[in-house]
Amino acid sequence: MAKEPKTPKVKETDPAKMSRRAQIVETYRMSKETDPRLGLIMLGFFLVFGALAFSLFWFPFGGGTFTLVVAILLGIMVGLVAMMIVFSRRAQRAAYNRLEGRQGxxxxxxxxxxxxxxxxxxxxxxxxxxxxxxxxxxxxxxxxxxxxxxxxxxxxxxxxxxxxxxxxxxxxxxxxxxxxxxxxxxxxxxxxxxxxxxxxxxxxxxxxxxxxxxxxxxxxxxxxxxxxxxxxxxxxxxxxxxxxxx
Incomplete structure (x- = not known):
């Protein structure tokens, strides 16, 4: 007996029904269409602010493994926060650019x-x-x-x-x-x-x-x-x- 063909899975686009991760990915994808340098800018903010936070903690208290680990974690956390802030602002700007001139x-x-x-x-x-x-x-x-x-x-x-x-x-x-x-x-x-x-x-x-x-x-x-x-x-x-x- 022949198997019935599987119905292709339709990608969910309603934000209310999408998972948190899917919403972030979709927001990033749509923003990158009008802001091609978004990824590089986010990476730059992560590296600059992460390195700055690492330096401010490491140099005054440097000298031990524990301090090094804490400095690295702090740098990663600050870098992520800076990256999400710039993502939020540029994504909002990209969304307005996509909307402007359209009905509704x-x-x-x-x-x-x-x-x-x-x-x-x-x-x-x-x-x-x-x-x-x-x-x-x-x-x-x-x-x-x-x-x-x-x-x-x-x-x-x-x-x-x-x-x-x-x-x-x-x-x-x-x-x-x-x-x-x-x-x-x-x-x-x-x-x-x-x-x-x-x-x-x-x-x-x-x-x-x-x-x-x-x-x-x-x-x-x-x-x-x-x-x-x-x-x-x-x-x-x-x-x-x-x-x-x-």
């Missing part, structure tokens, strides 16, 4: 926000499928942040309409508007998360639940719009947990 890039970047932030992707949609205008919402310490990506002229009208809707249900909550882009008055994608975090702390954690309940009624009045499909790279949320050592 801002929504993907906002997944980098940590606890204390509630992000809703594409609460409003305009334009067309080829050139969509999207508004995302973030609720956090600054209040309500409306983030738009697409055509700036059309987005201003879309953002204004969303501001009015949110003011009706959360009239005492500060509302901020951001347009993602490279033009004057806009926020570049790589700086989006930092810009949102720097808007200040105007809402107490205890008030967050009330705000979310208020805007929940607003969201119930409109259909959920699916994020347009496209060649968007793996979510940055998995990479974020990876680089933070989650």
């Amino acid at each position: 890039a801002a929504a993907q970047a906002l997944t980098m926000l940590r606890r204390g932030w509630k992000t809703e992707q594409m609460i409003a949609f305009g334009g067309n499928r080829q050139n969509p205008d999207m508004v995302h919402r973030v609720v956090g310490p600054p209040g309500i942040v409306l983030v738009g990506e697409g055509n700036p002229n059309r987005l201003r009208q879309l953002l204004t309409a969303e501001r009015k809707k949110h003011e009706r249900v959360a009239f005492e909550t500060p509302i901020h508007e951001i347009i993602v882009g490279r033009e004057e008055g806009q926020v570049p994608l790589p700086k989006l998360v930092r810009h949102v975090q720097k808007l200040g702390r105007q809402v107490k954690p205890a008030e967050m639940t009330d705000i979310l309940n208020r805007i929940k009624a607003l969201d119930a009045q409109r259909p959920k719009i699916p994020l347009p499909r496209g060649p968007v790279p793996t979510s940055m949320k998995g990479m974020r947990g990876n680089l933070r050592g989650r």
Whole structure:
């Protein structure tokens, strides 16, 4: 009796379902595509900072086998820490470079926000499928942040309409508007998360639940719009947990 052919194993690409090691390998692979010198730079940081830590410990206390072993271990540990720091920063930069200019890039970047932030992707949609205008919402310490990506002229009208809707249900909550882009008055994608975090702390954690309940009624009045499909790279949320050592 002939054996049934084995089904080829499909490589898992969802960060939530990947192992910690697989996430690191995938992050490194994707980063190296836009940063070919990543491996050499990481090795250089490991050697320089490892050698520096070894020297600072060995020369003042040198002279014995125990000191030599401790100095080597210390050098390796410091070198690894330095290597992971540079990997984290360059991988994040590479991820933004891959995302910039693609549909839903801002929504993907906002997944980098940590606890204390509630992000809703594409609460409003305009334009067309080829050139969509999207508004995302973030609720956090600054209040309500409306983030738009697409055509700036059309987005201003879309953002204004969303501001009015949110003011009706959360009239005492500060509302901020951001347009993602490279033009004057806009926020570049790589700086989006930092810009949102720097808007200040105007809402107490205890008030967050009330705000979310208020805007929940607003969201119930409109259909959920699916994020347009496209060649968007793996979510940055998995990479974020990876680089933070989650």
